Amino acid sequence: MARKASIIGGGVIGGGWAARFLLNGWDVSVFDPDPQAERKIGEVLANARRSLPALSDVPMPAEGRLSFAASIAESVEGADYIQESVSERLPLKHRVFAEIQAVAKGVPIGSSTSGFKPSELQEGAADPSTIFVSHPFNPVYLLPLSEIVPSPKSDLQIIENAKEILREIGMFPLHVRKEIDAHIADRFLEAVWREALWLVKDGIATTEEIDEAIRMGFGLRWGQMGLFETYRVAGGEAGMKHFMAQFGPCLQWPWTKLTDVPEFTEELVDLIAGQSDEQSGKYTIRELERIRDQNLIGFLRALKDRNWGAGKVLLDHDKRRRASFHETGKTGEGAPLVMAEMQVLPGWIDYNGHMTESRYLFASSETSDAFLRLIGADMDYVANGHSYYTAETHIMHLGEAKLGDRLTGTLQVLHADEKRLHVFIRILRGDEVVASLEQMLLHVDMKAGRTCPAAPEVLAKLLPIAEAHGSLPRPAAAGRFVGQRK
Amino acid sequence: MARKASIIGGGVIGGGWAARFLLNGWDVSVFDPDPQAERKIGEVLANARRSLPALSDVPMPAEGRLSFAASIAESVEGADYIQESVSERLPLKHRVFAEIQAVAKGVPIGSSTSGFKPSELQEGAADPSTIFVSHPFNPVYLLPLSEIVPSPKSDLQIIENAKEILREIGMFPLHVRKEIDAHIADRFLEAVWREALWLVKDGIATTEEIDEAIRMGFGLRWGQMGLFETYRVAGGEAGMKHFMAQFGPCLQWPWTKLTDVPEFTEELVDLIAGQSDEQSGKYTIRELERIRDQNLIGFLRALKDRNWGAGKVLLDHDKRRRASFHETGKTGEGAPLVMAEMQVLPGWIDYNGHMTESRYLFASSETSDAFLRLIGADMDYVANGHSYYTAETHIMHLGEAKLGDRLTGTLQVLHADEKRLHVFIRILRGDEVVASLEQMLLHVDMKAGRTCPAAPEVLAKLLPIAEAHGSLPRPAAAGRFVGQRK
Numbered sequence: 001m002a003r004k005a006s007i008i009g010g011g012v013i014g015g016g017w018a019a020r021f022l023l024n025g026w027d028v029s030v031f032d033p034d035p036q037a038e039r040k041i042g043e044v045l046a047n048a049r050r051s052l053p054a055l056s057d058v059p060m061p062a063e064g065r066l067s068f069a070a071s072i073a074e075s076v077e078g079a080d081y082i083q084e085s086v087s088e089r090l091p092l093k094h095r096v097f098a099e100i101q102a103v104a105k106g107v108p109i110g111s112s113t114s115g116f117k118p119s120e121l122q123e124g125a126a127d128p129s130t131i132f133v134s135h136p137f138n139p140v141y142l143l144p145l146s147e148i149v150p151s152p153k154s155d156l157q158i159i160e161n162a163k164e165i166l167r168e169i170g171m172f173p174l175h176v177r178k179e180i181d182a183h184i185a186d187r188f189l190e191a192v193w194r195e196a197l198w199l200v201k202d203g204i205a206t207t208e209e210i211d212e213a214i215r216m217g218f219g220l221r222w223g224q225m226g227l228f229e230t231y232r233v234a235g236g237e238a239g240m241k242h243f244m245a246q247f248g249p250c251l252q253w254p255w256t257k258l259t260d261v262p263e264f265t266e267e268l269v270d271l272i273a274g275q276s277d278e279q280s281g282k283y284t285i286r287e288l289e290r291i292r293d294q295n296l297i298g299f300l301r302a303l304k305d306r307n308w309g310a311g312k313v314l315l316d317h318d319k320r321r322r323a324s325f326h327e328t329g330k331t332g333e334g335a336p337l338v339m340a341e342m343q344v345l346p347g348w349i350d351y352n353g354h355m356t357e358s359r360y361l362f363a364s365s366e367t368s369d370a371f372l373r374l375i376g377a378d379m380d381y382v383a384n385g386h387s388y389y390t391a392e393t394h395i396m397h398l399g400e401a402k403l404g405d406r407l408t409g410t411l412q413v414l415h416a417d418e419k420r421l422h423v424f425i426r427i428l429r430g431d432e433v434v435a436s437l438e439q440m441l442l443h444v445d446m447k448a449g450r451t452c453p454a455a456p457e458v459l460a461k462l463l464p465i466a467e468a469h470g471s472l473p474r475p476a477a478a479g480r481f482v483g484q485r486k
Numbered sequence: 487m488a489r490k491a492s493i494i495g496g497g498v499i500g501g502g503w504a505a506r507f508l509l510n511g512w513d514v515s516v517f518d519p520d521p522q523a524e525r526k527i528g529e530v531l532a533n534a535r536r537s538l539p540a541l542s543d544v545p546m547p548a549e550g551r552l553s554f555a556a557s558i559a560e561s562v563e564g565a566d567y568i569q570e571s572v573s574e575r576l577p578l579k580h581r582v583f584a585e586i587q588a589v590a591k592g593v594p595i596g597s598s599t600s601g602f603k604p605s606e607l608q609e610g611a612a613d614p615s616t617i618f619v620s621h622p623f624n625p626v627y628l629l630p631l632s633e634i635v636p637s638p639k640s641d642l643q644i645i646e647n648a649k650e651i652l653r654e655i656g657m658f659p660l661h662v663r664k665e666i667d668a669h670i671a672d673r674f675l676e677a678v679w680r681e682a683l684w685l686v687k688d689g690i691a692t693t694e695e696i697d698e699a700i701r702m703g704f705g706l707r708w709g710q711m712g713l714f715e716t717y718r719v720a721g722g723e724a725g726m727k728h729f730m731a732q733f734g735p736c737l738q739w740p741w742t743k744l745t746d747v748p749e750f751t752e753e754l755v756d757l758i759a760g761q762s763d764e765q766s767g768k769y770t771i772r773e774l775e776r777i778r779d780q781n782l783i784g785f786l787r788a789l790k791d792r793n794w795g796a797g798k799v800l801l802d803h804d805k806r807r808r809a810s811f812h813e814t815g816k817t818g819e820g821a822p823l824v825m826a827e828m829q830v831l832p833g834w835i836d837y838n839g840h841m842t843e844s845r846y847l848f849a850s851s852e853t854s855d856a857f858l859r860l861i862g863a864d865m866d867y868v869a870n871g872h873s874y875y876t877a878e879t880h881i882m883h884l885g886e887a888k889l890g891d892r893l894t895g896t897l898q899v900l901h902a903d904e905k906r907l908h909v910f911i912r913i914l915r916g917d918e919v920v921a922s923l924e925q926m927l928l929h930v931d932m933k934a935g936r937t938c939p940a941a942p943e944v945l946a947k948l949l950p951i952a953e954a955h956g957s958l959p960r961p962a963a964a965g966r967f968v969g970q971r972k
Binding site for chain 2: 012138144145147174177180184185187191194196199203204205207208209210211213215216217219220221223224225226227228229234236239240241244245269272273276277279280285288289291294295299300302303305306308309310313356357358359361364389390391393395396397438440478481482483
């Protein structure tokens, strides 16, 4: 049975939490007295549905059920996890926690607060031990970070449970061991915000110039390494000590303003809002959200390709979900093997809005690679100098896959001997074959650069499958040449 | 004739400048009295050669000539642009400028300084008007930003010339209109560095935890939108004013430390260096550089796909260079048309170290797409509801392309009529055919979902090419089926 998350407060942040839980198969009950809450959550959810699946290489679980509760008590009833994202007013948060704890005992209660320490949140609570900070970053449905901050009164088992739940929904819980104002990340954001306000107020730079100074340079660095690792690299082979000896002193120069924030006069607000309109006003906020989300998908997939940073979180998340997904290649003898399940991602689409031509061959490779792993011709086998190379392929383009379509790759062995592997691959959407691919693979000694017999243990797996598939009907497209009359 | 850049100071930053100029076809003369300079520049250049071409979709120009000068005078002789990247000591920089200006008159002299204002650099100079700040970000060969800061004594024509030169080598010159300590970006870096040092010193977080707090959250945001645009989106439809009303006040809370930097005691340096070793010590600096560069390539290509931020800089750079490159599709009648020139990029490689199977079809699509544009079946044509769809493809895998290989795609029309376009595409490395692809394309009415005759103006271009190609020998692989004996 799906587990239940209770989301108290349904703004952009609460909506992001709701979307993460829902798309990862949890039921979600939202409480927010705002009559607009359902619309607002719906908009965030639409963004999340458009973007989060693009990060996954495992089919997403069935979406959980979304409901709106009439009271906090109703929302938290039976919940396995509760996330509070109401306005940053401490008395309000205290009232919310009291209402939650009147019903929910021993359930983790994370707060999205950026400003309050967990010990402040816990003041006057019936059970301080279940309340902690779980501070995410917008867009919550894409960015993995949540800062988890306990106080000395926290129950560490609750904290560990909460971290495990966040990992299950694809997040990266960063355990902040000592509570401190603004936790970690927002201290940096405040320091930069303060500098930026002075630069605008003093007429040094516009909002657009400041944004360019960030995103054309160090912003790109910080998406993949943080401050210290970046500087470690800058220090060269001599490392961190060298960097600090070289650059430490000039970082003490009094470059930056005092910690005062300029007063928020109407003039300053108008100046910033006006510059921001000039910079970004040609896009609506909805358009900017989509641009941002698509850019983040691009970054996150680049990192995933390299198993680095936030990309490692995504790969670990896939691995966790793949383990709970049905094993492929097990549909028995005498039928094409189901070897791959895929989803058409945004990067797979061409200017016609269809899956781009070369992605059909990509989907076929996913299918044949899985088959090669099944018969033991895997990465280790390749590392030992042998591999199957594709010599020849014939593709029939039969249908059009579109963004988000779920595809299945099946493989039928037409013929196999010691050196040759002749296969027929179908790429299906449901029961419809959108492309079929006939391929001849040759077993090669990679170093010698010529064909050679496959290892006995590979043939021991391959040949029985080939024999079983011998009884399958031969596909009409097998043996076809381009332009042949039907 | 190639233009000449003089690079004074050959460390990581000077080396990055040298690499940018060289790979964009400029001759470069480096002056650095360090006996290790040649080795150091060589290492940076090797990194740049491995990564910068991966951002380009236009073949790179022939690399310029690198030389090492025995004196500043020799290095700057005949230079069109001079970049100073020596240590951050003002008297040293003044001596360097004096030596430069004894020879080079009226040539832009950019300084990589992060700490000094242009008016400080210009003090005592023979000609203050040619000296300005051009402050880049490491790795200089990948990150587009350089902050261009003039003083009131600067010659604005020199500044405009310098900005144009930086655009030519693929950079984004950010004109900072008023000089200020640390320009713009390093003010932010210093503010974050200061906070980070306190967090480590006070035992709140380790270097690794701080890096995760950055790269799992706001660091990803800042690679594609800066501070203000991100907050504009966060403010929702109500926009920037709403954001400032909502979050302005809590950003005034005294979260962050004073502007003191903690004293660089040996204890603090050891603490940070030790944590950094624990975090990143499993990689050498060379390995970290490659990881960083590959991640940045991934980010930059993601942005390029979307014509956004730093990706727009790359697209503009391609466009500028494509204009100076020879037009394709002009090798005359009676020969296969050269339709595409490509380079094997890091993302095209499989676990065998070869170009991945589906990329051969991708290279073929690049070739056929260029041909369709040539005959007028372009994006506008598609927007009007007609297109050529691939019905069937036969691929012969004949060779193995590897990272960095330059590939050419040629197209021969085997047959064409009103609805059908039968082509033979060769993907070549030099004269060697690494793959051949035979394809049947059908002209379709996209809305009706069925074939229909191509537009007369398309046929008027296509049919003469088909007729001219009728005299070419028919490729042996045309009409072949998979597994056919040769």
